[in-house]
Structure formats: structure tokens, C-alpha cells
Amino acid sequence: MENLEYERLAWALLYGHIAIIVIGGFITVLSQNLVRALVGLIMTLFGVAGLFFLMAAPFIALMQILIYVGAVSVLIFFAIMLTSAWPGGDESGTISVRKIIFAGLAAIAPAIFLGMAAILKPPPSFLIPDEIEVGILGRFFLEDFILPFELISLLLTVAMAGAVVLAFEMRRKK
Amino acid sequence: MSVMTIYHLVAIFLLCIGIFGIAYRRTLIGIVLSIELILNGAGLSIMASAQLTPAPNELGQVGTLLVMGIAAAEATLLLAIFLVVSRRFKNVEAGKLITMRG
Numbered sequence: 001m002e003n004l005e006y007e008r009l010a011w012a013l014l015y016g017h018i019a020i021i022v023i024g025g026f027i028t029v030l031s032q033n034l035v036r037a038l039v040g041l042i043m044t045l046f047g048v049a050g051l052f053f054l055m056a057a058p059f060i061a062l063m064q065i066l067i068y069v070g071a072v073s074v075l076i077f078f079a080i081m082l083t084s085a086w087p088g089g090d091e092s093g094t095i096s097v098r099k100i101i102f103a104g105l106a107a108i109a110p111a112i113f114l115g116m117a118a119i120l121k122p123p124p125s126f127l128i129p130d131e132i133e134v135g136i137l138g139r140f141f142l143e144d145f146i147l148p149f150e151l152i153s154l155l156l157t158v159a160m161a162g163a164v165v166l167a168f169e170m171r172r173k174k
Numbered sequence: 175m176s177v178m179t180i181y182h183l184v185a186i187f188l189l190c191i192g193i194f195g196i197a198y199r200r201t202l203i204g205i206v207l208s209i210e211l212i213l214n215g216a217g218l219s220i221m222a223s224a225q226l227t228p229a230p231n232e233l234g235q236v237g238t239l240l241v242m243g244i245a246a247a248e249a250t251l252l253l254a255i256f257l258v259v260s261r262r263f264k265n266v267e268a269g270k271l272i273t274m275r276g
Contacts, residue, residue, distance in 0.1 A: 021188070030198075071249075079257075103194045107194035119183075125177065140236060152243040156246065
């Protein structure tokens with residue numbers, strides 16, 4: 001009896017998070033105000049973090065909140081503030097029906113093909129994933145996956161150096 | 175329908191709405207928001223494929239972390255590029271940026 005209730009709770013959590021993701025996604029794409037669109041993106045990111053928790057990967061879910069909600073969203077907010085994309089500015093105004101139709105068609109094509117592939121040929125899967133410890137994950141990173149780990153740090157360093165160089169280049173020209 | 179299929183359908187939804195946003199949005203920042211949606215869908219799909227199948231779980235978690243790292247690096251660089259573009263062209267609308275010369 002108790003197990004059944006837990007299972008119901010799990011399904012409710014799953015569909016609740018999916019609803020958050022769907023609503024947030026539509027706000028992100030359709031809102032005319034860019035700050036509001038960013039809030040929609042944050043909503044989606046929280047929903048995906050909840051799905052990571054449900055998949056028994058709490059470390060990745062916390063990383064999702066830390067990196068995406070904490071860092072990437074703030075960066076995008078700075079981009080909104082520092083460029084002149086003010087609310088009610090660039091994104092407002094009517095958008096031609098042709099553009100909406102083309103955008104819809106571009107979105108529907110992968111939905112049909114990938115959705116059919118996911119529904120018709122699902123690989124065997126379990127209902128309940130097992131959780132692995134963070135220590136095992138760290139060992140995996142530093143033993144088997146040391147090269148991608150180092151490469152991603154190199155990528156971050158290069159991206160940051162490139163950002164600084166770009167910003168300083170502009171100042172020197174002035 | 176298994177749980178993994180549901181997760182994959184959510185990931186496909188994120189991909190499709192991201193593609194819709196890239197085609198629909200007018201400013202570069204709106205396009206970046208859509209790209210973040212797509213990257214998140216990719217992470218979700220990788221994670222579901224590894225956690226709910228016999229594949230090793232570490233692989234999916236590491237892959238998702240790498241996707242997040244790439245997204246962070248991309249956001250850093252794009253912020254600088256938008257700064258330069260907005261100073262040089264006075265706006266960030268994708269349709270109006272038609273020259274590469276400064």
C-alpha cells in the first residue's frame with residue numbers, strides 16, 4: 001500500500017516537472033520581453049534539474065542549478081543589460097506569419113522523426129535507476145576520462161581569455 | 175510507454191522548441207536562449223539514456239557535465255561577442271548584421 005503511494009507521488013513529480021519544463025520553454029521562446037524570456041529559461045532549467053533528481057543523479061542536478069541557473073543565466077542577463085536589447089525594444093512588434101510558419105515547420109520535422117524513433121523503437125530500460133556515489137564519479141573523471149576533463153578546462157580558459165581579449169580590443173580602438 | 179521514452183520525448187520537445195526559437199527570435203540574445211534550451215535537452219537525453227539502461231551510469235553523468243561545461247564556455251564567449259557587436263552596430267538584431275567589416 002505504501003509502495004503504491006510512493007509510486008503515485010513519483011509519477012506526479014515527473015509530470016509536474018514536465019509541465020514546468022513545457023511552460024518555461026514556451027515562455028522562453030514566445031515572450032516579447034527578453035528578461036521574461038530569461039525567467040522562462042530559468043524555469044525550464046529548474047524543471048530539468050528536478051528530472052535529474054528523479055533519475056537518481058543528485059550531483060548533476062545540483063551542478064545544473066549551480067552552473068546554469070547560477071552562472072549562465074547571470075551571464076545572459078548581463079548580455080541583455082549591456083546590449084541595447086531593452087524590454088519592449090527589439091523583440092516587440094509584429095512578426096510576419098510567414099516567419100512563424102517556417103519556424104513551426106523547422107521545429108516539426110525533428111519532432112516527427114525523432115519522436116517516431118523514440119516511441120516505436122524504445123530500447124529496453126528500467127523503471128528505477130541506481131544511484132552512484134560522487135566519489136566513484138570523481139574517480140571515473142580522473143582515471144578514465146582525464147583527457148576530456150582536461151580539455152574542458154582548457155576550453156573554459158580559452159573562452160575566458162578570448163572574451164577578455166575581445167572586450168579590450170574594442171577599448172583600444174576607441 | 176516506458177519512463178525513458180517520456181524523458182526522451184521531453185528532450186525532443188526541448189530540441190524542437192529551441193529550433194523554433196532560433197528561427198523565430200529576432201535578437202541574438204533570444205537565439206542564445208533557444209540554444210541553451212537545446213543544450214539542456216541534449217543533457218537530459220544523455221542522462222536518461224545512461225541512467226535507465228544497462229549502460230554504465232558514470233558515462234551519462236560525465237557526458238551531461240561536459241555538455242554543461244561547453245554551455246558555460248559558450249555563454250562566456252557570446253557575452254563578449256554581443257558587447258562588441260552592440261557597440262559596433264548599435265543593435266543586436268540578427269537580420270541587420272549583414273557585414274563582417276568593422
